[in-house]
Amino acid sequence: MNSSAALEIIISTLALGSLYCLMSMGLTLTFSTLQLFNFSHGALMMFAAYLGWLVANSLGVKLPIALLLAVVGSFMLSLLIEKTIIRGLMKKGLIEVIIGTLAIALLLENIVLFSFGGRLKRLPVLIEGGVRIGGGFITYNNIAIAVISLLILLGMFFFLKHSKYGMAMRAVSQDKEASQIVGIGIGKVNMFVFGLSGTLAGIAGVFLGTIYMMTPAMGTEALTKAFIICVMGGLGNIRGTILASYVVAVVELTAAFVLGIYWAPLVLFAFMMIVMVARPSGLLARKER
């Protein structure tokens, strides 16, 4: 591997890693407070991307506004899902929740397939053009997405740290019963977390739509990536998720570069399994209290 290729991988890693971070943060948040692994997260991303495409093409509004509307739509949808389905399933047990969220993913995927068809679609890019670095070519779109993702994540941390709802969320993720005793409404917090996770999924989804081709099945691949990242970082561990996003990005790009693009998912899964066996609680294991 020569130095220009290395430079290209480093810059692509930073851009891709930031997007991955956005994709997986919603999953980590839902796991840390609700203790559920949401298998419909990828389908939500896909749904938001298609929603953005629909709004941009039918209402004739500017692209940023269309994407914003799509994110709002994804927020509303996830609130609806929480209220009608997740809340009921949470009382039943782990496997019911897993299969329920899988069924939601199946539902969303087929609704989109039915109403939009299976043909590839693409959202217009945020900023045209690109820049040549080393041997590779980085689009301004990717750079813009990386920067916006980082800004959104920073905003989210600020929110988690200082706002009333953020503190309530952290309290619930630490100790459910104790936070109930001090008067935090668990139901409200759960709904809020799910909505926030849906919003993050929506943002990630429209970004994915501007980078890759959109298909109704794109959610599966996105979910797979987010899944690997969350497990590697340790379920519900926010800092671990950030680290794992970049680790996954660098492993994926290197594997694609060295072995070929088809080997990347296999290498990632193998890497994840090794991490799980060596460090069962993720890369940044929390200290036992």
Add this chain to the structure above:
Amino acid sequence: MKQAKLVALLLCGIVLVILPLLISNAFVLHLLILCLVYAVITSNWDLVVGYSGIFNFGHLAFFAVGAYSSAIVAISSGISPWWCLPIGGGIAVVASLVVALPSLRLRGLYFSLFTFAFQQIFYSLILINPGNLTGGSQGLMFIPALKLGSIVISRTNKFPSYYLALAFFLLSSIVLYRIVRSKAGLAFQALRDSEEYAISRGINPFKYKLGAVMTSAFFTGLIGAFYAHYMRIIGPAIIGWQIFILALAMLVLGGLGSLFGPMIASFGLLFVSEFLTSLGPYRFIILAFVMLFALLISPGDIVRKLQLATTAIRSKLRKPDDARMDGENSEATPRV
């Protein structure tokens, strides 16, 4: 009462044996064969998830390992496909060792995610097509059919295929039933209900859990091999997203820890799903709604509820001693 159960089981068996004599429609027969295949998959899955409390989410991978390894061996070596069936089962057991040995010590959800990752690795291995063995996304074609004398047992000849599938189904069911009623079965359930207590009573958790996973992998791989030689064409879709959800739905809606529940659900859900095919693109939308509805309305385990109800009625009719024993035995579903 035990006799009543035996009679009911015998009746079910007789119905399954004479069913193809009554049905002349080849497509319905094909569906029945698929039902038997799914029943084997889900009842073995139930041994691991329902009885042993090991949330293995990579179970379908064993099916695919059995199918692909048997097909590859049959195509490349040219030995009789009959030998390939146990080879498929054996390689599935090896695969189960590969996945279970490093992961069985992981906690609850982590184990599920680990096994799920294993299934995804296998899926991408099929797609990568190393050494041109798996046929990539196009799948493997022209898999040799099983032959008994001059009778070809494959898709084109449903009648004998049904009986072979039934034979495998009965073999698997009888073995599973014996295991569940044996000392090992009790050990599985003890580990599921309270691992600490089971360990303190001298049950080696690692050994028994490994045993459960290996047993389930063998029969699942075997039926996978049968499936490959029956269909004579297999593709990566056999461990695709939608099959995974369908099989999981059979397992959960049938009721964990009941063996017969998943079998009945296999027959029911497969026919419902095929019936919905005529509705075209609405099929999976309706299927998803049915699954969500069923999950929300009932907690699934219909069979278990029936068992509890019959136990309650029986315990009133019987001596208190027996009733207590019976109540203990029907203590079932794990909750996480």
